[in-house]
Each structure stands twice: as structure tokens, then as C-alpha cells.
Amino acid sequence: MSAKVEEIRLNLPHIELAAHLYGPEDGKPVLALHGWLDNAATFHRLAPKLEGLRIVALDFAGHGHSGHRAxxxxxxxxxxxxxxLMVAEQLGWQRFSLLGHSMGAIVSVLLAAAMPQRIERLALIDGLVPYVGEADRAPEKLGEALQAQLDLRAKRKPVYAQIERAVDARMQGVGAVSREAAELLAGRGLMPTAGGYTWRTDARLTLPSPLRLTRAHARAFVEALQCPVDLVLAEQGMLSGEPLLLAWLEHLPLSVHRLAGGHHLHLDDEAGAQSVADCFNRAFQAP
Known part of the structure; x- marks a missing residue:
């Protein structure tokens, strides 16, 4: 499907972010948040199928065409x-919804739980809470993260002689994707360099987290949600192998939609994007 999309820049006090803008000016305001190491192109198939929404699909900091942190x-x-939140302030959106995939879904949950007065609705794709860690391993994990920051200075990003090689690599990366999906993500995520092409993403994005939420923290955020939540679970996605999370879903205040496809079912093909759109269009049209 050919998407009518506008490229925009958002100048925050501390960083400049890039975004794709979809939908009518008078549509319901939605910020769309992509997954880790992806970019705004992840919504290329889905966004045009969502009805009556004004969607700003961000490149997170360090991703796509957005700036890197200092x-x-x-x-x-x-x-x-x-x-x-600062993007919403710049757009003049006091109340808005969040459309999130993977890491973007996790950020959506944290923000909606912490600032319920700002968030109208959540539409989540194969993501809910971050990977958790318990207190007894926190010192060890912090040490690993600090050492990884020191070691990063000696690491170099991969360089691909042809764009096709980068596409091949992305197909096998985190959350394996179809070739068409990989081409869309690579098209926005690559930049020329000596010897070929490399990823625009900030190398610091690959560092391990210095501190993880505990299971109790993660559940508290989900239980604090006050807005309607629709969660699409991909049958071959990344959440399908998380038995603890799947058990939680039986008791949490969410509308869960189980759909065929992988972690990027909204981007892999038109059929997957349409199935996700069908779920979310019903949700956004509800009173």
C-alpha cells in the first residue's frame, strides 16, 4: 500500500528527533513508537491502514534519522x-494515544502508568514490560554494564559492501523479519561510510542495561494503567515464549488479540498489517 507520509523534525531542548507524519490534521493524536534498533519505517504498512488518526511515528533518539544523545x-x-512527553508538549497535545511495537510498547506502558492523565489509549504490538532482573543479581549486572561501556571504545560497527548484505543481516537480527520489512528498515537505518554502508544507530544502544526492573516493578506498572489497552500478541512473536507474562495476561486489565505471524507481523506483509489494523481500528473507534 502506498503511504502518504510527511517527514518532520522535532527540536527538543536536548536533542533533535525525526518522525513520519500520517493521517488527517483533525485525526485523533497518536504517537507511534518503534522497537529496539528499528526506526519509524516499522509503521510504513500499518499507519496508512489506521483510520481517523493523526500519527507521528518517531525515530527514537539514537535510531533512524534522529540525533544521538550527548x-x-x-x-x-x-x-x-x-x-x-516533550514531543507531545511541542505538538501541543495534552491528551494523546500511544501505538507501540516491542520496546516502543514497553515505553508506552511505563509512560501511561506514570502519567495516566496524559494518555488516552494504548495500542501495543508484541511488547508489554521490559526484561526483568531480581535484586540479588543487580551488583553483577551493573558491573557488566559498566565494563561494556569501557569496552565500547574499541568496537566498530559492521560495514556492508552492498545494501543487500545489510538487508540480509537485518532479516536475521533481533526479531527476524521478512525481506520487504528488512528493506524498509534498512532504507531508513543505513548511511554511507568508507567501504560501503553501516547502521545509523548509536553503538551505545547495544550496551546492556545497568539496572533492570524486578517482576514486582513490572507488574506494578501494568496494574497502574488507567486507559484502555489493546495488546496484539504474535503467535510466533517474542512474547509467546514468556510463560510468566502469558500467565499475567489472564489477570491483567488488557484486551488481548492473538494473531498469526512473527514479532514484526505489522510490517512483514500486507496481510499481517491489515490484521493488526483491524484490531486497532475497532479499538480507536470505541467510545
Whole structure:
């Protein structure tokens, strides 16, 4: 499907973010948040199929065409949540909805739980809460994260002689995707460099988290949600192998839609995008 999309820039006090803009000016305001190491192109198939919405699909900081954070700054989930709030402030949106995939869904949950007065509705795709860690392993994990920051100086991004090689690599990356999906993500995520092409993403995005929420923290955020929540679970997605999370879903205040497809079912093909759109169109049209 050919998407009518506008490229925009958002100048926040601390960073410049890029975004794709979809939908009518008078549509319901929605900020769309992509997954880790992806970019705004993840919504290329889905956004045009969502009816009556004014969608701003961000490139998160360090991703796509957005700026990288300053030296010494971090890419923690709550840093993204603040970016999202500041984008809404710039757009003049006091109340808005969030459409999130994977990491974008996690950021959506954290923000909606922390600032319920700002969020109208959540539409989540194969993501809900971050990977958790318990207190007894926190010192060990912090040490690993600090060492990884020191070691990063010696690491170099991969360079691909042809764009096709980068597409092949993305097909096998985190949350394996179809070739068409990989081409869309790579088209926005690559830049020329000596010897070929490399990823625009900030290398710091690959660092391990210095501190993880506990299971109790994660559940508290979900239980604090006050807005309607629709969660699409991909049958071959990344959440399908999380038995603890699947058990939670039986008791949490969410509308769950189980659909065929992988972690990027909204981008892999038109059929998957339409099935996700059908779920969310019903949700956004509800009173």
C-alpha cells in the first residue's frame, strides 16, 4: 500500500528527533513508537491502514534519522518516556494515544502508568514490560554494564559492501523479519561510510542495561494503567515464549488479540498489517 507520509523534525531542548507524519490534521493524536534498533519505517504498512488518526511515528533518539544523545548520556527506557512527553508538549497535545511495537510498547506502558492523565489509549504490538532482573543479581549486572561501556571504545560497527548484505543481516537480527520489512528498515537505518554502508544507530544502544526492573516493578506498572489497552500478541512473536507474562495476561486489565505471524507481523506483509489494523481500528473507534 502506498503511504502518504510527511517527514518532520522535532527540536527538543536536548536533542533533535525525526518522525513520519500520517493521517488527517483533525485525526485523533497518536504517537507511534518503534522497537529496539528499528526506526519509524516499522509503521510504513500499518499507519496508512489506521483510520481517523493523526500519527507521528518517531525515530527514537539514537535510531533512524534522529540525533544521538550527548557523550555520557544514556538510552534508558525512562529517557525515551521523557522524550515522548516533550514531543507531545511541542505538538501541543495534552491528551494523546500511544501505538507501540516491542520496546516502543514497553515505553508506552511505563509512560501511561506514570502519567495516566496524559494518555488516552494504548495500542501495543508484541511488547508489554521490559526484561526483568531480581535484586540479588543487580551488583553483577551493573558491573557488566559498566565494563561494556569501557569496552565500547574499541568496537566498530559492521560495514556492508552492498545494501543487500545489510538487508540480509537485518532479516536475521533481533526479531527476524521478512525481506520487504528488512528493506524498509534498512532504507531508513543505513548511511554511507568508507567501504560501503553501516547502521545509523548509536553503538551505545547495544550496551546492556545497568539496572533492570524486578517482576514486582513490572507488574506494578501494568496494574497502574488507567486507559484502555489493546495488546496484539504474535503467535510466533517474542512474547509467546514468556510463560510468566502469558500467565499475567489472564489477570491483567488488557484486551488481548492473538494473531498469526512473527514479532514484526505489522510490517512483514500486507496481510499481517491489515490484521493488526483491524484490531486497532475497532479499538480507536470505541467510545
Amino acid at each position: 557523550p555520557g548520556a544514556s538510552y534508558l527506557l525512562w529517557d525515551y518516556a521523557l522524550d515522548v
